[in-house]
Amino acid sequence: MLLYLHIPFCDSKCHYCSFNSYVEKFHLKERYMQALHTQLKENLDRFGIQPYSIESLFIGGGTPSTIPAEYYAPLLQTLQPYLCADAEMTAEANPNSATYSWLSNMQQLGMNRISFGVQSFHHEKLKRLGRAHSRDDALRALTEASELGFKHLSLDLIYATAFDTPTLLEADLAQAFALNIDHISAYALSIEEGTVFQQYPEVAKEQLEQTQWLFRTIEQHGFKQYEISNFGTYVSRHNLGYWKYRPYLGIGAGAVGRIANQRYYPHRDIDAYIQTPCFSTTETLCEHEMKREQIFLGLRSIVGLSEHLLSMSELQRAQLLVNENRLVNNDGIFYNNNYLLSDEIALFIED
Ligand SMILES: C[S@@+](CC[C@H](N)C(=O)[O-])C[C@H]1O[C@@H](n2cnc3c(N)ncnc32)[C@H](O)[C@@H]1O
Ligand code: SF4
Known part of the structure; x- marks a missing residue:
């Protein structure tokens, strides 16, 4: 945590x-x-x-x-x-x-x-x-x-x-x-x-x-x-x-936390926060959103992208990028060696 x-x-x-x-x-x-x-x-x-x-x-x-x-x-x-x-x-x-x-x-x-x-x-x-x-x-x-x-x-x-x-x-x-x-x-x-x-x-x-x-x-x-x-x-x-998409607590005005599929937002306004510090609005993330976030985060860092997360068609597109030397697959994880291209690569792979 x-x-x-x-x-x-x-x-x-x-x-x-x-x-x-x-x-x-x-x-x-x-x-x-x-x-x-x-x-x-x-x-x-x-x-x-x-x-x-x-x-x-x-x-x-x-x-x-x-x-x-x-x-x-x-x-x-x-x-x-x-x-x-x-x-x-x-x-x-x-x-x-x-x-x-x-x-x-x-x-x-x-x-x-x-x-x-x-x-x-x-x-x-x-x-x-x-x-x-x-x-x-x-x-x-x-x-x-x-x-x-x-x-x-x-x-x-x-x-x-x-x-x-x-x-x-x-x-x-x-x-x-x-x-x-x-x-x-x-x-x-x-x-x-x-x-x-x-x-x-x-x-x-x-x-x-x-x-x-x-x-x-x-x-x-x-x-x-x-x-x-x-x-x-x-x-x-x-x-x-x-x-790595670990869960985190977000404490404070304008902080954000995420526990499993629940993303929560305390008040952003400092006065409102001081009045009701335990108030937060909660967004429930669907599987698709969570997967999307993990793809983007993994490809912009050494964390990489696990094969298990991908559908057949996504795997095929990731494999195409391996063939073009844009990704490396090591033990079932795709690694990106040019982080400047991470968003483009994520968009290309995603269904
Ligand atoms: C949360 S900020 C605050 C850290 C601390 N208050 C400070 O300014 O030294 C963390 C970092 O985000 C970066 N940052 C904030 N806004 C940015 C922007 N518009 N473009 C690029 N970097 C930004 C700055 O390098 C900053 O040090
Ligand atoms: S305004 Fe504050 S938080 Fe933002 S960069 Fe400057 S000192 Fe840091």
């Missing part, structure tokens, strides 16, 4: 981001954390979660580092009996708010992995993306996290922007690899509704050759690509769990 906790607060809104987060509701932090705790306890109970069965906790956002570490303590105490001994425990953090004491206190609470939203180390690119931190903030936060001895450190980068040049991306990667990290998430900029960039769609500029160069360069540093946007000497259990 995976567990996701959502923190919907940010110091400022980045120009590209449509995640559920608020910059003007900091006065609700304490009540929000109490509501999270209420939903957590209710969900553990409602879904009959067994002791030691949670293999990964991911605190994401928004910006988890905008919340003082002590506000997480009661939730982690409740969770303690449910966590596997070697659970992966990740918190996302922004360099400007991940202070030494925040990092240290989160580590004391059991977090063993920090995923930093760095996006770039280039001053002008950070400004254009609307980031609230500088290159030096990022270097400080990552260095301090490393000194504290976190087991796993990751950073997010954004590429495929109109501000990118080969020199800029090369410098970003060189700087990233000079740090003590074992994981990089590299996301191509996408233009989302309701963001500043929606008015400037030309800032998203994906160039296939540049993307291929980026992937190659990250891999040359020994970080294996295990999903279209994820690379590491360490494979995140949480990420892999999503792509």
Whole structure:
């Protein structure tokens, strides 16, 4: 079982981001954390979660580092009996708010992995993306996290922007690899509704050759690509769990959970969530939808696609792709070695 906790607060809104987060509701932090705790306890109970069965906790956002570490303590105490001994425990953090004491206190609470939203180390690119931190903030936060001895450190980068040049991306990667990290998430900029960039769609500029160069360069540093946007000497259990279609609890405003064929959505609006944290709407997924999701997730990651999932006609089409060297079949699982083609391949295979 995976567990996701959502923190919907940010110091400022980045120009590209449509995640559920608020910059003007900091006065609700304490009540929000109490509501999270209420939903957590209710969900553990409602879904009959067994002791030691949670293999990964991911605190994401928004910006988890905008919340003082002590506000997480009661939730982690409740969770303690449910966590596997070697659970992966990740918190996302922004360099400007991940202070030494925040990092240290989160580590004391059991977090063993920090995923930093760095996006770039280039001053002008950070400004254009609307980031609230500088290159030096990022270097400080990552260095301090490393000194504290976190087991796993990751950073997010954004590429495929109109501000990118080969020199800029090369410098970003060189700087990233000079740090003590074992994981990089590299996301191509996408233009989302309701963001500043929606008015400037030309800032998203994906160039296939540049993307291929980026992937190659990250891999040359020994970080294996295990999903279209994820690379590491360490494979995140949480990420892999999503792509393996493992069930997950979704706690928080705008979070999503899925247990078997039930996908549930707590309130997205923070005020409504605080009022009724245990409320959720539920969508029942049919077999066809679940299969479709597994095909898409498997083909964009090292998880692959099991033969057992496919109909005769789908198997035949998958076999055609094996003959064309687009897929590899290993022990009854089809693996895709070019994740950039994963959606096209999935659409081709599906009935
Ligand atoms: C949930 S967000 C938040 C993490 C954290 N608050 C931060 O900004 O550092 C996780 C990552 O998604 C990526 N992201 C968000 N919106 C994106 C977009 N429109 N295009 C590409 N990447 C995006 C960013 O790299 C970001 O670090
Ligand atoms: S990218 Fe991160 S910091 Fe920026 S608005 Fe989105 S969640 Fe907040």
